Amino acid sequence: GENVEQHPSTLSVQEGDSAVIKCTYSDSASNYFPWYKQELGKRPQLIIDIRSNVGEKKDQRIAVTLNKTAKHFSLHITETQPEDSAVYFCAAPPIPHPGGTSYGKLTFGQGTILTVHP
């Protein structure tokens, strides 16, 4: 199945700095790459996603870039704030079943603990 590796496992930045988290995936047919944010004790929530037909997507202070050739995608957070502190997960769909669907399944990375110091 799909193998998703996420780095770094922990990231500490000063408020106002940028943060970058990178994920690599193994299945070149993967075409959907979401990022989830999970605050302590809360549910994972989708913050941004990208499909394989674009190389970059931006939403205010967060952006995701995709390099299909190298099979990696990255989350970029600019002008970080203390409320950005959370665990971030990347994900990618596993190899599709015959017929072309993965039934919406996702393989998640191990997570990155981001701490933004005031």
Next chain:
Amino acid sequence: NAGVTQTPKFRVLKTGQSMTLLCAQDMNHEYMYWYRQDPGMGLRLIHYSVGEGTTAKGEVPDGYNVSRLKKQNFLLGLESAAPSQTSVYFCASSSKRWDRARPSNQPQHFGDGTRLSIL
């Protein structure tokens, strides 16, 4: 619109006891999933369902059973709880969409989780 609702939120069991975790979604989603989350291991898929009356194994299915008798509900059962099943359990759902005659992955929506401790 409640989204995805999980009950209970917390539970403590003794080894060998059984219990059922309930997940309900009001978004008319076809697909539903059960994950467990352990420190440093991200979210691992236990079982999933692609529609009412159907279930399938995920990455870590041993020790769990599931049922989806109604489209909006997905139940996760532990027949004989073991300490290794101490974890936080999340349910999620997603819609079934097609884009230009091809399946199109959609975001998964998560419940608030169930924290389960087995002594």
